[in-house]
Amino acid sequence: MTDGPVLVVGGGPAGASAAASLAEAGLPVLLVEQRDALGGAIHRQPAPGHAHHIRLPARHRRNWAALTARLSTTAGRIEIRTRTIFLGVDGQGRFLFDDRAAERVFACRPRAAIIAVGAVETIRPFPGWERPGVMTAGGAQVLLKETGRPPQGPILVAGSGPLLLAVAAQLAEAGNPPVAVLERGRPWRAPGALAQLGLSGGLVGEGLGYLARLAASRVPYRTGAEVTRAEPQGDRLKVVIRTGSAEDVVQVRHLLVHDGIAPNRTGIPLPAPDAAVPVLLAGDGREALGADAAILDGRRAAMQLLARFGRAETTTPAEERGLSRARAVQTALAQALHAEAAPPPPETLICRCEGRSYAELAALPEDASAREIRLMGRFGLGACQGRFCGPMIAALRGRPMPAAAPPRWPLRPVSLAALARLTTDETE
Amino acid sequence: MTAHFYWNGEPVPFRPGETIAAALLGAGIVHLGRGRIFCGIGACQGCLVAMTGAAAVEACLTPARNGLRLSPLAEEQADHD
Amino acid sequence: MPPSPSLHVAVVGTGIVGAAAAHFLAASGARVTLLDATGPAAGATGASDGAVSVASKRPGPMMDIARHARAFYVRCEADGLFRGLFHRRSTFLVARTPVEAELVAQHGADLAVAGERVEEIGRAALLARIPGLGESVCAALEIPDDGHALGYEITERLLQRSRVAIRRDAPVSEIVTQAGRASGVAIRQEHLAADAVLVAAGIGSSALLGLGDILIPRKGQMAVTDRAAAGRPAIDGHLMAASYLAAKRGIVRDNAHIGLVIDPLMTGQFLIGGSREDHRDDHATDAPTIAAILRDALDLYPPLAERRVLRSFAGVRTASRDGLPILGLHPHLPGVAIATGFEGDGICLGPLMGACAARLLLGVPAGIDLSALSPQRFASAGGRP
Secondary structure (H helix, E strand, O other): OOOOOOOEOOHHHHHHHHHHHHHOOOOEEEOOOOOOOOOOOOOOOOOOOOOOOOOOOHHHHHHHHHHHHHHHHHHHHEEEEEOOOEEOOOOOOOOOEEEEOEEEEEOOOOOOOEEOEEEEEEEEOOOOOOOEEEHHHHHHHHHHHOOOOOOOOOOOEEEEEEHHHHHHHHHHOOOOOEEEEEOOOOOHHHHHHHHHOOOOOOOHHHHHHHHHHHHHHHEEEEEEEEEEEEEEOOOOEEEEEEOOOOEEOOOOEEEEEEEEEEEOOOOOOOOOOOOOEEEEEEEHHHOOOOOOHHHHHHHHHHHHHHHHHHOOOOHHHHHHHHHHHHHHHHHHHOOOOOOOOOOOOOOEEHHHOOOOEHHHHHHOOOOOOHHHHHOOOOOOOOOOOOHHHHHHHHHHHHHOOOOOOOOOOOOEEEEEHHHHHEEEEEOO | OOOEEEEEEEEEEEEHHHHHHHHHHOOOOOOEEEEEEEOOOOOOOOEEEEEOOEEEOOOOOOOOOOEEEEEEEEOOOOOOO | OOOOOOEEEEEEEEOOOHHHHHHHHOOOOOOEEOOOOOOEEEEEEEHOEEEEEEOOOOOOHHHHHHHHHHHHHHHHOOOOOOOOOOOEEEEEEOOOOHHHHHHHHHHHHHHHOOOOEEEEEHHHHHHHHHOOOOOOOOOOEEOOOOOEEEEEHHHHHHHHOOOOOEEEEEEEEEEEEEOOOOEEEEEEOOEOOOEEEEEEOOOHHHHHHOOOOOOEEEEEEEEEEEOHHHHHHHHOOOEEEEHHHHHHOOOOOOOEEEEEEEEEEEEEEEEEEOOEEEOOOOOOOHHHHHHHHHHHHHHOOHHHHOEEEEEEEEEEEEEEEEOOOEEEEEEOOOOEEEEEHHHHHHHHHHHHHHEEEEEHHHHHOOOOOHHHHHHHHHHOOOOOO
């Protein structure tokens, strides 16, 4: 064990909570964040000088204010490095980072690491999902939070999950309500799951607030409806919508898609709480339970680490209950919104980076290994390194894509020149 | 003139602190060559833009800077299909 | 060659050599079972550059055999087997110091003696061919008849064409013998009967045949960049630094040595390698080694500063103690043939070596002089085989 700092990767709610908890216990912390400010996707801060147009529910604002207060109290023990992208762990245990401002990769050997890199959105592919004008709902939301400006022109929001409502309501708030919100699931047909959700308090209140906002802007919320195709038409997208057996077409400038979130685990080291350099995961990057749970989970990881270092620290039963409640909510949501997936048409792109279609995926041998899927199929070989096509392939083939072993780095593409300028904290 | 960078030689205004992606979208630019702004968090690599003399960067992660000369990845550099 | 209707061959290893052997055995009417501990091209075949290069070979039998092997690629391209997968391209041997220039000149002379076309190319002419080349490059030779193919694509093509069934996830633990000759192989609890066994399992051949003191794993770390061009190589040839020649000629033996090659792939990406780490059989890559490779690559070809690294990875080459491959019938165990030890030359040599192994098993002459590769050379030294 070294005397170096504990590394916390990711400055969202989980990472900030973990960093504050560790620093409060007296440990030095190195907190790295890929963007220029902490907050994560949920608390994405407006660019300086922009008014804060997008107001989160009060609960989230209070939570973030409390976290930032704790971080500033313990600021002496926390080194924050922004614009710094985690590149993974090399074969000799170095944690690697792309310092975008310095245009240089640096390596460090922390005493322990808590990785809290959040979630990525899941996308169910359809012909045209790769077109310009199609964005993830979460991606559009992050941009909206930064600038307060909604994308211009007609917008359609489609897919599944509560984020659709949040984004649509925020677009309306910012002055460009979407033409419709399409929810693939049919929540009204799952009253048991809805009743379960009703017990969760805050979230349902939040959802109802969004629905009210949409109603006020006359934005239809259509359930059991999904996008089956998008194609360019002039500077618009012609979007085909299927509701049961009926089809209709809308023309929009932006199509925002989203089918839930999953932990961002591509290339992330496996948790190893008992290793010489313990590695723990926290927040949506461990289990996608949402922002409230992420704060609890960051603290849980910090406490687990402190216990590992011989400190008598534990999470409180109330915190453990909070995590279980969040899990129950996610389970109920999944049940309420469940919709069977039909295989997409053969021409549907699966890997956008390499331009590989579902037909080409289906042509691979049934028992193809991950290596064959990559090398022969050329799936997951592109710049996104399988972050989007990996989950699609897993869903379409009905089994997870085995990860490359050992984990590959860099887990994000990195400037060759920056990597050549590698610095390490070692005396070699 | 306000702060601006160049996209295909045309000035695109931005407010300090904005990302390249936010400024492009604000200017109504959706087509980044064959790329596009998609995930907003650096994961999908769809919004790569070329910067003269340096490696491509994700528009959604990179703060806009005054005078930057940016362009879509050359057709030949974009991922083919 | 005459078909042997009853011959059943178990081929252990589905790299480029095993796949080629299986293809040519099947083409001659033999029944083939192709086995791999994981899957096709899972070893060095799938983790290598695509140099079908005579330019890099050590003078002597390797250089001669490589010339036959490259000619075999040309024939297979022409007859359709490798159509679209093998491309002729030049190798540029480049020197960045006077000492390196001497080495390159010596190597060029050796290539010429072996019958290879070698052309001196001045700095200005080279710059016209490869704009942006580093200022440190002071001398270069062009080897115009070299080529390029990706090992895993060749392997895939051979498997498709031969329609030989592959058994994935089938680790062979033992060669089973009966009355002093091979009668099959053991896969976990299963016995697979075969009339003959070809061991083409790379470093896995070591445990199977007891070659621990003859075969050496040699790890190579590499990096792959994003595209600098689409659907065509970004530069007009394979850049091979004198540091690579120094390693191949046995002048430098050092696990920290970088034998630099910059391989422009058909996708427009660059594959940049590599380290030469003896006795390392893991597939881990470390940042200081990759950074050292990239610094050297930037010195040789500065436009790489506009590229991004998408992946680092490592392959394990299987080298023999004396640096030559091992190809031939087992000296003590009838019914077994060995094809391993191709080090970093397996992509170039693989298809021909597989074809030769098939001929040996079928009892027909290989057609080229393979005596330097015979396993017999180790038998007399007291080691097994």
